[in-house]
Amino acid sequence: MSDDSAIRSSLEDIKSKVEFQLECGEISPEDVKSLLTEIEILKVQNENMKARLLEASVATGRHLQEINKLESF
Numbered sequence: 001m002s003d004d005s006a007i008r009s010s011l012e013d014i015k016s017k018v019e020f021q022l023e024c025g026e027i028s029p030e031d032v033k034s035l036l037t038e039i040e041i042l043k044v045q046n047e048n049m050k051a052r053l054l055e056a057s058v059a060t061g062r063h064l065q066e067i068n069k070l071e072s073f
Helices: 003-023 029-071
Strands: none
Touching: 003 029
């Protein structure tokens, strides 16, 4: 199972539990709204981090190529 699918599965489990607790009156709609907002923020932060890591990986690859060129002289 990939990390993304594991995270999605875990989020679905949490969603089901929260929906059940909301139906039972164990948590308030305001708490749910707050949590949903926080989840959306975390999703955006996660995507931004993935993009930054990809950029860093590409830059590292370029630096390694340059080092290899310099070492061959």
